[in-house]
Amino acid sequence: MDKPAEMSQKDYVEDGQNKLIIKCKFCGSKILDKKSAKYIMQEKELPFMQQDTRKGGEVQIETINQFYHVENMYTFENIGFTHTVANHKYLSCADCYAGPLGYYEIDTKHSYVALTRVEHC
Amino acid sequence: MAKTYDYLFKLLLIGDSGVGKTSILFRFSEDAFNISFISTIGIDFKIRTIDLDGKKVKLQIWDTAGQERFRTITTAYYRGSMGIMLVYDVTNEKSFENIKNWIRNIEENASADVEKMILGNKCDLDAKRQVSKERGEQLAIEYQIKFVETSAKDSLNVEYAFYTLARDIKAKMEKKQEASNPPGARSGAHQLRANEQQRKPTSWLSRCSVL
Numbered sequence: 001m002d003k004p005a006e007m008s009q010k011d012y013v014e015d016g017q018n019k020l021i022i023k024c025k026f027c028g029s030k031i032l033d034k035k036s037a038k039y040i041m042q043e044k045e046l047p048f049m050q051q052d053t054r055k056g057g058e059v060q061i062e063t064i065n066q067f068y069h070v071e072n073m074y075t076f077e078n079i080g081f082t083h084t085v086a087n088h089k090y091l092s093c094a095d096c097y098a099g100p101l102g103y104y105e106i107d108t109k110h111s112y113v114a115l116t117r118v119e120h121c
Numbered sequence: 122m123a124k125t126y127d128y129l130f131k132l133l134l135i136g137d138s139g140v141g142k143t144s145i146l147f148r149f150s151e152d153a154f155n156i157s158f159i160s161t162i163g164i165d166f167k168i169r170t171i172d173l174d175g176k177k178v179k180l181q182i183w184d185t186a187g188q189e190r191f192r193t194i195t196t197a198y199y200r201g202s203m204g205i206m207l208v209y210d211v212t213n214e215k216s217f218e219n220i221k222n223w224i225r226n227i228e229e230n231a232s233a234d235v236e237k238m239i240l241g242n243k244c245d246l247d248a249k250r251q252v253s254k255e256r257g258e259q260l261a262i263e264y265q266i267k268f269v270e271t272s273a274k275d276s277l278n279v280e281y282a283f284y285t286l287a288r289d290i291k292a293k294m295e296k297k298q299e300a301s302n303p304p305g306a307r308s309g310a311h312q313l314r315a316n317e318q319q320r321k322p323t324s325w326l327s328r329c330s331v332l
Contacts, residue, residue, distance in 0.1 A: 027148070030170075036125070047158045059158070073168060074129060074179050080147075080167040082159060092159040094167045095148035099159040 007066060007115050013039040018068050020120040029095035030077045031118060037068035046100050046114060066115040073111060127176040130290050131201050133183045135223050136208035137216040141242040144273035146184050178287055199231040204286045208240045212249040224264060236289045237266045240282055244270040
């Protein structure tokens with residue numbers, strides 16, 4: 001994929017928060033209101049949205065380093081939470097199955113949305 | 122941080138396996154993402170934000186899929202739930218008959234004043250239909266629960282159902298709030314007006330309300 005590994009901060013971040021409304025890339029479902037989440041940089045591995053089933057059971061992952069940090073899950077406009085996998089729940093679009101868009105930490109109850117996996121508008 | 126919503130309602134989707142609860146949870150149940158990573162893990166719950174008469178309402182909707190084969194849903198699952206969608210499949214007689222069992226399960230485990238609604242799902246599959254709309258309506262009358270036939274596939278009445286259930290919960294909550302906190306006692310301004318009325322009871326009605 002020729003998606004840029006890192007997205008330009010100035011286009012998406014203002015005062016340390018998401019400058020724009022966050023939507024699902026596939027169906028346009030609204031995920032976050034503008035200025036409702038904190039921009040953070042951290043390295044985290046996430047499974048790809050589309051898995052190549054020919055590779056037999058092994059989950060293919062990529063490293064992502066730009067996230068929106070959401071402390072309270074009710075800040076989300078629309079979002080899905082998967083069943084728990086090793087102390088996480090993955091986040092999905094609430095209207096289609098697209099995901100993981102990020103993850104939710106059981107211990108802290110904080111959510112993290114990957115910038116590269118959502119639409120900014 | 123300030124609360125950015127007016128109400129938060131926890132809702133459950135309940136019914137036999139295969140009636141389409143997960144399809145009701147998602148707006149687009151097309152095959153596009155059925156092979157995705159998410160669908161193999163399964164969704165636990167989702168958050169949806171809706172506007173109800175100018176109020177911002179957050180719905181936390183739990184899918185009980187996977188648990189229903191035990192025929193009962195545990196008390197922990199019901200805890201705090203304010204609304205329940207009882208789902209059957211109009212092409213599956215057994216799932217309709219089991220609605221009564223689910224209602225019993227709710228009565229045993231959920232809060233007594235939980236709002237309920239019955240959904241007859243898959244109404245797009247008319248050729249395979251085993252349960253008539255009339256029977257669904259009859260059951261709903263018997264239990265005094267609202268009823269609607271839905272098609273998650275065609276997005277028919279699914280939105281309507283969630284709005285209806287949410288609106289009923291909101292109305293019930295507002296009624297409760299009013300009962301425990303009558304309008305007259307809410308603010309200083311109202312209080313003053315109430316006092317004025319007490320001082321000069323002009324009508325028979327206002328005197329009656331003081332008593």
